[in-house]
Amino acid sequence: MTRKVKVSAPGKVILSGEHAVVYGYPEILSAIDRRLSVEIEETGSDLDIQPIESRPFVEYAVEVIKTKLNVSGLNNLKIRTNSQIPLGCGLGSSAAFSVAITAAFFGFLNLPRSLKKINEIAYEIEKKQHGTPSGGDNTISAYGGFLLYRKETESFKVFSSLKTKVFPQIFLINSGKPEESTGEMIKGVKDFVLKTPQEAEKIFKEMEQITRNFLRFLSGEELNFGDLITINERLLEQLGVVSSKTKLLIQKIESISGSAKISGAGGLKDNSGIVIVYHEDPKVIEKFAHEGNLDLFRVKLGERGFKNEKC
Ligand code: PMV
16 A cells, blocks of 8 residues: 655744844734645656646755655655635635645655654745744644744744633625735845834834734634734834735724735735734624625634644
8 A cells, every 4th residue: 555644834924023034023823714725646657746836846845854854765755735714815825735735745754743753844844935934834834723933043043832811703805915925025124124223122112012912812802803913013114015905905904994914924015915804893894804805714713733634
């Protein structure tokens, strides 16, 4: 019988602290119920990768995994990727891929599934995609749930799983794929930091405060979730990572008593990727999205990290 394994890993949203995390401030991430799966099967022929567009990234990931695990060969594999996570709009699709393929190799090679090791290797793969990522995306995809995450230095990252009492019901609206890559958005913020360091520090400190308030909210304190989302969005706008088009969309949501923020790197020129939307009455948002022909979907927060799937 040929060996075959299939592993899935979740996408993510960032509730608070994106960009600030690059400068050592904390962020809160949550895994969502949109997943990406990787299936590995032994075949008689050469490396067969589907879908074909994923080939360069899959080949790179396989090389990283082989080097890190100190294994050779493994050329006769069929690797299939299947995803429910839209690409390149801040939902962590590349991190979910990095985690799922690493965990699938651990399964395929019958290695004990060490979360820590899988996460470390996934981070190495993520670097190819993003240059200098904080590592938050792969960590939430590996561990799942909600995480408070902080990158102190390249080799020292601290995070803690949050025992949440509240699971806010949110929607996501896809404002469209940004023209800029995550790396370009990070570079834009870096320029802002270099040009106006005091202003940037003030924004990051306020973000940190909001992140702490999110923590208090998730642990059951009575705080207004919508207000936290709105303040967070304003700070991201001040950092220059939200486009005029997306700001307009968010203003419209606020005008019907909702709250919204971008999640992830954002985008300045045209689209800004995924927008988190919250309203006390979900029907209002559904009607708004329907009338505006917007790409709206509901997601569950706090979902499981990587897991085996039936082949
Ligand atoms: O949009 P994404 O999924 O690439 O998220 C990026 C979040 C940043 O804080 C901007 C960068 C990072 O590596 O944490």
